Amino acid sequence: MVTFLPSRPGRLADVPSFDRGIGGAESNVACALAAAGHRAAWVSRVGADGFGDHLVEAVAAYGVDTSLVRRDPARPTGIYFRTATDRDTDVHEVAYYRAGSAASAMSPSTVPCDGLPAGRILHLSGITAALSADCLALLHELTAPRAGRPLISFDVNYRPGLWRGESAGVLLELARRADVVFVG
Template identity: 75%
Template sequence: MNAPDVVDVVSLGESMVTFLPTRPGRLADVPSFDRAIGGAESNVACVLAAAGHSARWVSRVGADGFGDHLVETIGSYGVDVSGVRRDALRPTGVYFRTAGERGTSAHEVAYYRMGSAASAMTVGNVEVGAGRVLHLSGITAALSDGCLELMRSLTARYEGRPLVSFDVNHRAGLWRDADGAEVLLELARGADVVFVGEDEAEEAWGVVGGPEAVRELLPEPAVLVVKQGGEGATAFVAQAQAAGSRAAGAARVGAGGTPPARVSETPPTATPTSRTFEPAPTFEPAPTVDIVSTTGAGDAFAAGFLSGILRGLPVNTSLRTGHLWAAATLTAPGDLAAPPSRAHADRLVALDEHTWETLRLGPGWTQAAQAPEEVRTP
């Protein structure tokens, strides 16, 4: 079956084979590991495809068994993997991690990705293809100078480019020098839709003062989503004057307008976006979640919000969709979990404010066939 010419989302970035310990403890003490996959951008593509959107993952992997596993596993979610290239000279990246959650003193991660096939991505050897949305992550920029040049090319503003989504994904340990935070800020300013955690913005850029302070630092994106952990998320949506620009399309979609159209092949030209005014930001609290694992939840949130954009949903509904898709991952082990069915999610996002705020979700909730009121627990 031929791949579609234009997909809903093209997601570009490195994925690695992940080895998860079979029992808790230090990496030095764990005797065996189970194999899985990990990658922020491929996670987004897999969750979107599982929810019925068309998604393409673009990357490079080694001509090895681990590369086979990545391509086959990601493709099994319904993701188009025709944009993945094999590198006969470089290996597929792998990493090992402990059973503990990130952000704890006991958590260990051992990466074996230096010189990987994906780190050799460049402007000259990557073909993105056509998509309504191009999703990127700050992780890619840290992999090599060639990857950074590629990211700068993809976030450069020009007429006819796709809607560019950028998840900051600040990983201090990946950067070879102290310039990582500035690079991430530069790339975020070139994107149309940006996702960043409030704590992440403080760590990377020293921003304090809440979501409004993050918006002051990042006025350029048409849509800025500031994630506030278990509290919820705040979205800022600009009113763009340039009706034909991708930023204007993002602003219309965030307000419940028409989804972005097919990307055209227009040569790069500078088209800075101007805004007349910006309405008050939209905050949506997150439901209470009985957490099993936090890994991959941010990717699922981004996928859910992008699903809202693709469907032309209002910004508050897109935020709630992001929360629900994140909750699906939070209540399951591993980096990936199938999101709720569209009908199930749509029933939940339509709940009144009080019922939404008292919603509690636990393991297995995505499979529940009950009405929304029955999913809720005191």
């Protein structure tokens, strides 16, 4: 998703301008791995819009394989705005605009699990599980025990603002199905 970071500290209501960047737990991990010299691929859905263009181009510029990123002509690319973190209190505002986004339409039918590139590790995030019932079904499919499944790396990445109901049980179940779990 596209991230808008403030040009200076302050409440979202008071920040005069924002700088555009790339965001998203999975794409950030892929970019960091590629920058460190590892092969990495990012599988997602973005809108057929300028923000989607920006994301695919920016992530690919890190050396990440983006060939499995799909463009959704009917749904926009997700975005979010955040304030600068107050280092003393770690207080910041976040405004997510991801409901109805292209990524929220990921499902086992739009991201076929057997069509993913063979890799040693598949990194997933609890944020994806929060986007929609279809996204949660996709994560259940990807984490299901099966022969030849890669190691599953799961970042709980709990974001209360994205959940519309029970999150603890869902995230715990996904964490138990993973081989490596990050809690943050």
